[in-house]
Amino acid sequence: AQSVTQLDSQVPVFEEAPVELRCNYSSSVSVYLFWYVQYPNQGLQLLLKYLSGSTLVKGINGFEAEFNKSQTSFHLRKPSVHISDTAEYFCAVTPGGGADGLTFGKGTHLIIQP
Amino acid sequence: DAGVIQSPRHEVTEMGQEVTLRCKPISGHNSLFWYRQTMMRGLELLIYFNNNVPIDDSGMPEDRFSAKMPNASFSTLKIQPSEPRDSAVYFCASSPRRGGGYTFGSGTRLTVV
Numbered sequence: 105a106q107s108v109t110q111l112d113s114q115v116p117v118f119e120e121a122p123v124e125l126r127c128n129y130s131s132s133v134s135v136y137l138f139w140y141v142q143y144p145n146q147g148l149q150l151l152l153k154y155l156s157g158s159t160l161v162k163g164i165n166g167f168e169a170e171f172n173k174s175q176t177s178f179h180l181r182k183p184s185v186h187i188s189d190t191a192e193y194f195c196a197v198t199p200g201g202g203a204d205g206l207t208f209g210k211g212t213h214l215i216i217q218p
Numbered sequence: 219d220a221g222v223i224q225s226p227r228h229e230v231t232e233m234g235q236e237v238t239l240r241c242k243p244i245s246g247h248n249s250l251f252w253y254r255q256t257m258m259r260g261l262e263l264l265i266y267f268n269n270n271v272p273i274d275d276s277g278m279p280e281d282r283f284s285a286k287m288p289n290a291s292f293s294t295l296k297i298q299p300s301e302p303r304d305s306a307v308y309f310c311a312s313s314p315r316r317g318g319g320y321t322f323g324s325g326t327r328l329t330v331v
Contacts (some may be wrong), residue, residue, distance in 0.1 A: 138320070141321040149285060194261065203268065203315060205251050208261040 106131040106197045110209035117185055118217050125180040127195030127211045137178040139169055139218035142192045142211075151193075154178065155200075165189070190216045222323035224310050230329045235307030236298040239326045242291055251320070252285055252295050253309040259311075267293065268315065300330045 112125040129135065136155050140148040152163025159171040169180045178195060191215050196206040223242040230240055231237050243250045251266040265275040269288045273321040275285070276288045282301070 127246070147324040148311075150320070155232040162300075202248060205253075205266045206311075207263070209250060210260045 106135060106207045106210035108197050108207055110193075110195055110212050112212050113210065114213045116215045119187055120158055120184050122183050123181065123189075123214065124187050125193050125195075125214065127178045127180065127209060129178065129195070129197045131174050131176075131197060135197045136200055137169075137171060138191065138196040138206065139163065139167070139180050139199075140196060140208075141165075141176075142194065144191075148194065148212070151155065151180070151189050185214070187216050187218065189214060194217045203212050222262065222310055222312050222321050224323035226306075226326060227269050227306075227324065228327045228329075230331065231300055232294070232300055234299045235258075236296065237300045237304075237328060239295040239308050239310075241293045241310030241323060243293070243310070243322055244321055246253065246314070247312035247319075247321075248290075248315035249313040250293050251289070251311040251313070252293070255281070255307045255309060256305075287329060297328075300328075302330045305329050313315075321326070 109128045117123045138153045139151040141151050142148050151167050152161045154161045154171045162168045167182050169178055171178050177214045192211045194211045195209040198204050198206050225240045226265040228324050240331045249268050249319045253261050255261050264277045265285045266273055285295045304331045307327050309322050313320045
């Protein structure tokens with residue numbers, strides 16, 4: 105079984121500042137990793153995913169994440185945030201192959217302050 | 219591509235009534251997943267299908283919940299009878315058989331009063 109820990113339930117950041125949202129996972133097998141964003145009253149939109157290859161993954165809206173196998177982490181970063189980035193961010197994991205369901209973390213609420 | 223389509227978007231029902239949520243996956247996707255989102259428990263996987271066959275329903279909370287996928291383009295999640303604690307947002311997602319391309323629908327917000 106897999107599990108995901110998002111260490112911060114809420115992260116306040118000033119506009120144009122950098123941000124890092126932390127994600128750690130636990131699994132006995134190789135995994136695929138994902139970050140999703142959820143805007144208020146909307147569904148989940150894929151930001152980026154790591155399946156294999158380069159450990160630095162670039163996604164939409166200027167976000168990127170780095171897979172660190174030794175630290176079992178997949179932290180999400182953005183060098184400069186905007187008001188429009190205010191949302192809930194979810195890290196998720198599934199066994200490598202992608203045929204099974206996703207296990208999600210509890211989410212991190214990113215709050216952008218003007 | 220219209221994406222994953224869920225209906226209805228909102229459902230308000232009285233306790234004890236039957237509720238049916240519907241999902242149309244992306245054409246060509248072999249796997250379909252039902253999730254439930256609540257403030258207390260976050261996003262939980264309820265059940266998933268591969269090639270229309272239920273693979274893992276261990277997340278279904280009670281026998282009151284059932285799901286079917288009669289063909290590759292349609293799935294239902296039924297709650298009978300419904301209870302107030304079933305109030306949540308229910309998401310459907312689909313994915314190709316391999317490769318991790320999970321796409322979520324917009325969800326159904328269920329309120330049981």
